Amino acid sequence: MMGWLPENVSTYGKDIDRLFYIIYYITGVSFLLVSGTMVVFLILYRQREGRRATYVHGNTTLEIIWTIVPAIILVVLSFMSQASWGNIKGRVPPSEVHVQVTAKQFNWEILYPGPDGKIGTADDLQMDNELHVPVGKVVRVTLKAKDVIHSFFLPNLRLKQDAVPGREIQAWFEATKPGRYELPCAELCGFGHSGMLGHLTVHTADDYNKWVKEQWPSS
Amino acid sequence: MSEAVATHAVHEELGFLRTYVFSTDHKMIARQFLFLGLFMMILGGLMALMIRWQLAWPETQVPGTRWIPEPFMTDGYMNPAFYNTLFTMHATIMIFFVIMPILVGCYGNFLIPLMIGARDMAFPVLNMLSFWVGAVAGVVMLAGFFVPGGHAASGWTSYAPLSAVTQYTGVDWGQNLWCISLIILGLSSLMGSINYITTIINMRAPGMTFFRLPLVIWSLFIVAILLLLALPVLTSALAMLLLDRMAGTSFFLPAGGGEPLLWQHLFWFFGHPEVYILILPAMGIASDILSVFSRKPIFGYRAMAFSMIGIAFLSWVVWGHHMFQSGMSPALGFSFMVTTMVIAVPSAIKTFNWLGTIWGGSIRFTTPMLNALAFVSMFVVGGLSGIFMASTPVDIFIHDTYFIVAHIHYVVFGGSVFGLFAAVYYWFPKMFGRMMNEPLGKIHFFTTFIAYNCTFFAMHILGIGGMMRRIYNPMQYEFLHPLQPINVFITWSAIALGLAQIPFVINFFWSLFAGRKAERNPWKANTLEWVAPSPPPHGNFDAIPVVYRGPYEYSSPEVTEDYLPQDRQLVPQRVATAH
Numbered sequence: 001m002m003g004w005l006p007e008n009v010s011t012y013g014k015d016i017d018r019l020f021y022i023i024y025y026i027t028g029v030s031f032l033l034v035s036g037t038m039v040v041f042l043i044l045y046r047q048r049e050g051r052r053a054t055y056v057h058g059n060t061t062l063e064i065i066w067t068i069v070p071a072i073i074l075v076v077l078s079f080m081s082q083a084s085w086g087n088i089k090g091r092v093p094p095s096e097v098h099v100q101v102t103a104k105q106f107n108w109e110i111l112y113p114g115p116d117g118k119i120g121t122a123d124d125l126q127m128d129n130e131l132h133v134p135v136g137k138v139v140r141v142t143l144k145a146k147d148v149i150h151s152f153f154l155p156n157l158r159l160k161q162d163a164v165p166g167r168e169i170q171a172w173f174e175a176t177k178p179g180r181y182e183l184p185c186a187e188l189c190g191f192g193h194s195g196m197l198g199h200l201t202v203h204t205a206d207d208y209n210k211w212v213k214e215q216w217p218s219s
Numbered sequence: 220m221s222e223a224v225a226t227h228a229v230h231e232e233l234g235f236l237r238t239y240v241f242s243t244d245h246k247m248i249a250r251q252f253l254f255l256g257l258f259m260m261i262l263g264g265l266m267a268l269m270i271r272w273q274l275a276w277p278e279t280q281v282p283g284t285r286w287i288p289e290p291f292m293t294d295g296y297m298n299p300a301f302y303n304t305l306f307t308m309h310a311t312i313m314i315f316f317v318i319m320p321i322l323v324g325c326y327g328n329f330l331i332p333l334m335i336g337a338r339d340m341a342f343p344v345l346n347m348l349s350f351w352v353g354a355v356a357g358v359v360m361l362a363g364f365f366v367p368g369g370h371a372a373s374g375w376t377s378y379a380p381l382s383a384v385t386q387y388t389g390v391d392w393g394q395n396l397w398c399i400s401l402i403i404l405g406l407s408s409l410m411g412s413i414n415y416i417t418t419i420i421n422m423r424a425p426g427m428t429f430f431r432l433p434l435v436i437w438s439l440f441i442v443a444i445l446l447l448l449a450l451p452v453l454t455s456a457l458a459m460l461l462l463d464r465m466a467g468t469s470f471f472l473p474a475g476g477g478e479p480l481l482w483q484h485l486f487w488f489f490g491h492p493e494v495y496i497l498i499l500p501a502m503g504i505a506s507d508i509l510s511v512f513s514r515k516p517i518f519g520y521r522a523m524a525f526s527m528i529g530i531a532f533l534s535w536v537v538w539g540h541h542m543f544q545s546g547m548s549p550a551l552g553f554s555f556m557v558t559t560m561v562i563a564v565p566s567a568i569k570t571f572n573w574l575g576t577i578w579g580g581s582i583r584f585t586t587p588m589l590n591a592l593a594f595v596s597m598f599v600v601g602g603l604s605g606i607f608m609a610s611t612p613v614d615i616f617i618h619d620t621y622f623i624v625a626h627i628h629y630v631v632f633g634g635s636v637f638g639l640f641a642a643v644y645y646w647f648p649k650m651f652g653r654m655m656n657e658p659l660g661k662i663h664f665f666t667t668f669i670a671y672n673c674t675f676f677a678m679h680i681l682g683i684g685g686m687m688r689r690i691y692n693p694m695q696y697e698f699l700h701p702l703q704p705i706n707v708f709i710t711w712s713a714i715a716l717g718l719a720q721i722p723f724v725i726n727f728f729w730s731l732f733a734g735r736k737a738e739r740n741p742w743k744a745n746t747l748e749w750v751a752p753s754p755p756p757h758g759n760f761d762a763i764p765v766v767y768r769g770p771y772e773y774s775s776p777e778v779t780e781d782y783l784p785q786d787r788q789l790v791p792q793r794v795a796t797a798h
Contacts, residue, residue, distance in 0.1 A: 004680050004683040004684050005616075005683055005684070005685075006684065006685050006698055015612060016612045016613060016615060016616055019610055019612050019613050020607065020613050020616070023606055023607050023610060023613060024607075026606075027603035027604070027606055027607075030599075030603055031599060031600065031603055034570060034574065034596075034599050035596055035599065037574055038574060038577070038592070038595070038596060041574065041577045041578050041580075041582075042577065042582060042592070045513070045577060045578065045579060045580045045581065045582050046581075046582050046584070047514075047581045047582055047583050048581070051581060052514075052581065052774050052781060053513060053514040053515040053579060053580045053581040053773060053774040053781065054515065054578075054579030054580070054774070055515070055516065055773075055774045055775055055776055056515075056516065056518070056579065057516050057517075057518070057519075057520065057771075058518050058519035058520065058521075058522065058572075058575070059518075059519075059575070062519075062571070062575070063519055063522045063568070063572075066567065066568060066571040067564060067567075067568055070563065070564050070567040071561070071564045074560035074561065074563055074564065074606070075557070075560065075561075077560060077606070077609075077610060078553070078556050078557045078560045078609075078610075081556060081610040081611050081612050081613070082553050082556070082611070084611075084612040085549065085552055085553065085556075085611040085612050086549070088612060088615065089549040089552065089611070089615070090549045090550070105387070147380065147387060148378075148380050148381040148387050149378055149380070149381065149479055149545075151544065151619060153619075153685075153687065155616070155685035155698060156698075158615060158616045159615065160544050160615050160616065160618055160619065161544055161546070162544050162545045162546050163546075164479050164480065164545070164546045165380060165473045165474075165479060166473025166474075166477075166478070166479065167473075167546055169546045181698075182696055182697060182698050184687055184690075184696055185687075186618070186619040186620070186687045187378070187619060188303070188373065188374050188378070188381065188688075188689045189381060190303075190381060190387055190388055191298075191299045191300040191303060191372070191388065191389065192299065193303070193689060193690065193691070194299060194302075194689075194690040194691035194692050194695060195691075195692065195695045197695065197696065
C-alpha cells in the first residue's frame with residue numbers, strides 16, 4: 001500500500017505522510033496481532049471429542065491492560081497529530097504570494113491581485129481553473145464559494161479545504177517542485193461535480209517572473 | 220399480574236388481517252421488518268452495482284438498464300445527475316431501510332420480549348404503528364423516483380446549500396420527499412425506541428436483573444436510548460431544510476443570513492450516534508453467538524456492557540470529526556480528535572473480550588458462528604482504518620476520498636451486515652420454526668466474505684491514491700488513470716458479491732417452507748427465547764420463566780452437559796445429599 005500515495009510536493013506534506021505511515025504501521029501490527037490470535041484460537045480451540053471448554057468469566061488484570069495500552073497509544077497519536085495540524089490549518093505563515101479562489105458550479109475562479117498585491121483593484125486578473133505559483137514560496141489562498149460547498153483539493157500538496165458560501169477561509173501551501181498538478185473539487189457540488197477540475201502550475205523562480213511579465217506587461 | 224398474563228395467553232383466533240398485516244404480536248412485526256429490510260436490500264444492492272459499473276467502465280451502457288427512461292438513463296447510458304441520485308439513494312436505503320429495520324426493527328422486536336421473558340412488548344399497538352409508519356416512510360422514499368426532477372441527489376448527508384435550493388441540483392420534489400420520508404421514519408423509530416426502553420425496564424421476568432440480560436439486549440437497550448435522543452435532532456434539521464426549500468426560511472443559506480455549517484453540525488450530531496445505532500446491535504449479536512458456539516461464558520461480561528455504555532456516551536461528542544476540513548474552527552479539531560481517539564478504546568476492549576471468549580472454547584463452526592467471527596475481524600479493520608481519519612493532518616488528505624468509503628463499508632457492511640447475517644441464521648429456527656440449510660449457508664458465507672474483502676479492501680488503495688468519493692467518471696482526472704484497473708477489479712468483485720447473495724435468498728425461502736423442523740433449543744443455548752416453542756405462539760411462553768443466573772453459563776462445572784439455561788433451577792447440592 002505504501003507506493004500508492006501520490007507524489008508529495010509540499011513542505012508540510014511530508015509531515016502528513018509520516019503520520020500516515022506511523023498509523024499505518026501501528027494499525028497494521030494491531031490487525032496482524034488480533035487476526036493472528038483469532039486464527040490461532042480458532043485452530044487450537046476447535047471442537048474436539050472429550051474436551052470441555054474452559055469455564056472462565058474474565059480477568060480484571062487483562063481488562064485493565066487492554067484498556068490502558070490502546071488509550072496511551074491513541075492519546076500519544078493525538079498529540080503527535082496536533083503539532084502538524086496546528087502548523088497546517090491553525091495559522092497561515094507570512095506569505096509572499098496571495099490568490100483568491102472562488103468556487104462555483106463547476107469552476108474555480110482564480111483571482112490574482114496583480115503587482116500591487118491588493119485584491120479589488122484595477123490590476124486584478126481573473127483566470128478560470130488555472131492557478132500559477134512560484135516554487136519555494138508560501139502561497140496564501142483565500143477561499144470563497146458562490147453557490148454551494150466545494151472542496152479545494154491538491155492531492156500532490158496534501159491540501160484539502162472546503163470552500164463555504166458566506167465565508168472566507170484562509171489556506172496555504174508551499175510547493176517544493178515545479179510542475180503541473182491537478183486541482184479537483186472534493187465535495188459533492190451538483191451534477192457537474194465530477195470533472196470540476198483546475199490545474200496548479202508551479203513555476204521555477206525565473207519562469208514565474210516571466211509568467212508575471214506576460215500577464216502584467218506594464219509592470 | 221398473573222391474572223392478566225393468564226387472560227393474555229388464552230386468546231381468540233384472529234383473522235388474516237390481524238394476524239399477518241396489522242398484527243400487534245411482536246414476532247409478526249419483527250418478520251414484517253425483516254421482509255421490508257430484505258426487499259430494500261435488493262434495491263440498494265442493485266443501485267450499488269449500477270454505481271460500480273459506471274466507475275469501472277465510465278459512460279458505457281449499463282447492462283439491463285435500457286428500460287430506465289430519460290432523464291435518468293439515455294438508452295442505457297447513465298446521466299451524471301442520476302449517478303448522484305444512485306449513490307444518494309443507495310446509502311439512504313441501506314442505512315435507513317435495511318440495517319435499521321432489520322437490526323433494530325426486526326431483531327429488537329423479536330428478541331427483547333423473548334429474551335427477557337415477557338409475553339409481548341409493553342405497547343403492542345404502538346409497536347404495530349411503528350412498523351406501518353416505517354412502511355409509509357418507505358413508500359414515500361420510493362415515490363421520489365417518480366416525481367419530475369428525479370430523486371434526491373445531494374448525497375445521504377444532504378449538505379446544504381446543495382440540498383436546500385432546487386436550482387443547484389435540479390431536484391425538486393425528490394429532495395422534499397426525501398426529507399418527509401425521513402421525518403416519518405423518525406417517528407417510527409421514536410415509537411419503537413420508547414417501546415423497547417419501557418419493555419426492558421418494566422417487563423423482565425422474575426430474577427432477570429440488568430446484569431443477567433444477554434448482551435444483545437443491552438445493546439438494543441442502549442440503541443433505543445440513542446435513537447430516542449438522536450432522531451429528534453435529525454427531524455429538526457430535516458424540518459429546517461424542508462422550510463428552507465419550501466418556505467424560504469434560509470436557515471442554511473448565507474444569502475438570507477443562514478449558515479451552511481449549521482446543517483453539518485445538526486446532521487452529524489445525529490449522524491455519529493447513528494453509526495453506533497447501526498453497529499451496537501451487531502456487537503450484541505456477535506457477543507451472544509460467539510459465546511454459544513464457543514460453549515464458553517462471554518469474557519468480561521461487565522466490561523462488555525460498560526464499554527457499550529461508554530461508546531454511547533462518547534458518540535455524542537465526536538461529531539466534529541466529520542467536519543475537520545469544513546471550515547469549522549481548526550482549534551476545535553484537537554478536541555474532536557481526542558474524543559474520537561478515545562472512543563476507539565471501548566471498541567478495542569470489546570474486541571479483546573471477544574478474543575477472550577473464543578480462547579479456551581470448544582468452537583463449533585456453524586454458519587452463524589462464521590458470520591459472527593467475520594463481524595469481529597471486519598469490525599477490527601473498520602475500527603483501525605478510523606484512526607487514520609481521526610488524525611486531523613492525515614484526514615486533510617483522505618477526507619472525502621474512497622478511504623472513507625472503504626471505512627464506512629467495513630463498519631456498516633463488514634460489521635452490521637455480517638452481524639445481520641449471523642442473526643438471520645441463528646434465530647431463523649426460532650423465528651420460523653425451521654432450520655436453514657448449513658452447506659448453503661457456508662457457501663453463502665465464504666463467497667460473501669471473499670468477494671466482500673476484494674470489493675472494499677481495494678477501496679482503501681483508491682483513497683490513498685487520492686480518488687475522491689462521489690465522482691461520476693474517474694477517467695476525467697489524469698492522476699487517477701493508474702488506479703483505473705483497481706476500479707475494474709472492485710466492480711468485478713462487487714458483481715461477485717451480488718451473485719454470492721443468491722444462495723442466501725434460495726436458502727432463506729427454501730428453508731421457510733421446506734427446512735428441517737426446528738426443536739425448541741437447536742443450538743443448546745441458555746437464553747430464554749430457546750425455552751419457548753419454535754416458533755413461539757402468541758404470548759410466547761407456556762409459563763413465564765423464572766431466571767436463576769446469567770445468560771452465558773456454558774460448560775459450567777455444576778452440570779454434566781455444556782450448557783445451563785437461565786431458567787433451570789438447580790437443586791442445591793447439600794439438599795440433594797441430605798437424604
